[in-house]
Amino acid sequence: MTDTVDTRTWQHEACRDLLNLGGRLALLVRGEGSHVWDADGTRYLDFLGGIAVNALGHAHPVFVDAVARQAATLAHVSNYFATPQQLELAARVKRLAGTGEHGHVFFANSGSEANETAVKLARLHGHATGKKTIVSLTGAFHGRTMGSLSLTPKPAYQDPFRPLLPGVAHIDPTIEALERVFADESVAALVVEPIQGEAGVVPLPDGFLRRARALATEHGALLIVDEVQTGVGRTGEWFAFQREGIVPDAMSLAKGIAGGFPLGALVTFGDNDLFYPGTHNSTFGGNPLATAVGSAVLAEIEDAGLLANVTQRGIQLRDAVCGLPFVTGTRGAGLLIGITLSAPVAAEVRDAAQRRGLIVNAPTADVIRIAPAYTIGDAEVDEFTTAFAAALAAVAATSPHPSSGAGADTEETTA
Numbered sequence: 001m002t003d004t005v006d007t008r009t010w011q012h013e014a015c016r017d018l019l020n021l022g023g024r025l026a027l028l029v030r031g032e033g034s035h036v037w038d039a040d041g042t043r044y045l046d047f048l049g050g051i052a053v054n055a056l057g058h059a060h061p062v063f064v065d066a067v068a069r070q071a072a073t074l075a076h077v078s079n080y081f082a083t084p085q086q087l088e089l090a091a092r093v094k095r096l097a098g099t100g101e102h103g104h105v106f107f108a109n110s111g112s113e114a115n116e117t118a119v120k121l122a123r124l125h126g127h128a129t130g131k132k133t134i135v136s137l138t139g140a141f142h143g144r145t146m147g148s149l150s151l152t153p154k155p156a157y158q159d160p161f162r163p164l165l166p167g168v169a170h171i172d173p174t175i176e177a178l179e180r181v182f183a184d185e186s187v188a189a190l191v192v193e194p195i196q197g198e199a200g201v202v203p204l205p206d207g208f209l210r211r212a213r214a215l216a217t218e219h220g221a222l223l224i225v226d227e228v229q230t231g232v233g234r235t236g237e238w239f240a241f242q243r244e245g246i247v248p249d250a251m252s253l254a255k256g257i258a259g260g261f262p263l264g265a266l267v268t269f270g271d272n273d274l275f276y277p278g279t280h281n282s283t284f285g286g287n288p289l290a291t292a293v294g295s296a297v298l299a300e301i302e303d304a305g306l307l308a309n310v311t312q313r314g315i316q317l318r319d320a321v322c323g324l325p326f327v328t329g330t331r332g333a334g335l336l337i338g339i340t341l342s343a344p345v346a347a348e349v350r351d352a353a354q355r356r357g358l359i360v361n362a363p364t365a366d367v368i369r370i371a372p373a374y375t376i377g378d379a380e381v382d383e384f385t386t387a388f389a390a391a392l393a394a395v396a397a398t399s400p401h402p403s404s405g406a407g408a409d410t411e412e413t414t415a
């Protein structure tokens, strides 16, 4: 047995050596811009972007340079020490999020860890106020660690791992349910995604975040937004809550923040930050390598004016898929787009797309999600549209389901 991967038998090696958790659609070896290549040299247009992570695409010179420079300067020190890279990114995130003077940032390594920090903030707030319950929404995805999993009420994810965290309640994402749950005065914090990505790019109902903000303030609870997927420009605003004209008490970030380098963050607004030395930390969290890359990625998004491109390309893509076989509409904002299908063929469409050199994903049976790089241009939009239309047509040709999306509703989120 050799330690070198045989590119013909990689699936066997994956079965032998990795936990059996699914995935493994291809063996990818290289990326550049919006394209990745597998071990056989097949090129794919990557419109999943590592699940909304590769904000600048693959091997962007800014990313490469930031990793290389910082790795050669100072990659890691413990959190007994501060570094300029960590301070610079914290200041940048506070400015972009509009936290004001009182905001604080904690750096972690993933979205789940950012949300664990949010859970601990909610507990600290709960102890200070005598309120016990953390509320999240049905359909939510907040992560896989035990605290974040407890906020993720999907039976297939939760049931094998019970008992979960006590003091967590779930409500439907409706304004009535929101008003009901706040009525009993036990809510310490409400945790919500502005757009539920894993549920199939499902926006919150109109006015939900504003009502949540008002109720949380009125009842002394924290409003915590999980912007792990929607944050750092993905929706065409720096953060999706900014589309609603509200300010949360805290926000979790990860995915796109360092363009593919593992980094998460919990950002607090106002003076709700109840942490003190000894209550929380992370060995890797906020190390100079990760935070240097985070700063470089955010600076590039800002300097290159990529938010405008996100908005414009999002509209262009939504127009492009309109009227294709099975397509009943689109949801989301910016470059986080759910394409709804008239039949449960999303997995077939994903596989047919991959055979045509296009990577998309199927978060539910009848939704295709795309989350491409913020840097895409006309060429990528055209390449996507051609391959996606061909994939849909191929599935339509063999599917027992009617493929006409005509007459179905289009669910528009503000684009």
Ligand SMILES: *Cc1c(COP(=O)(O)O)cnc(C)c1O
Residues within 6 Å of the ligand: 109, 110, 111, 112, 113, 115, 141, 142, 143, 144, 193, 197, 198, 226, 227, 228, 229, 230, 254, 255
């Ligand atoms: C992906 C995601 C998470 C979990 O992030 P990890 O980095 O996988 O731990 C949490 N919340 C939301 C909204 C996500 O999309």
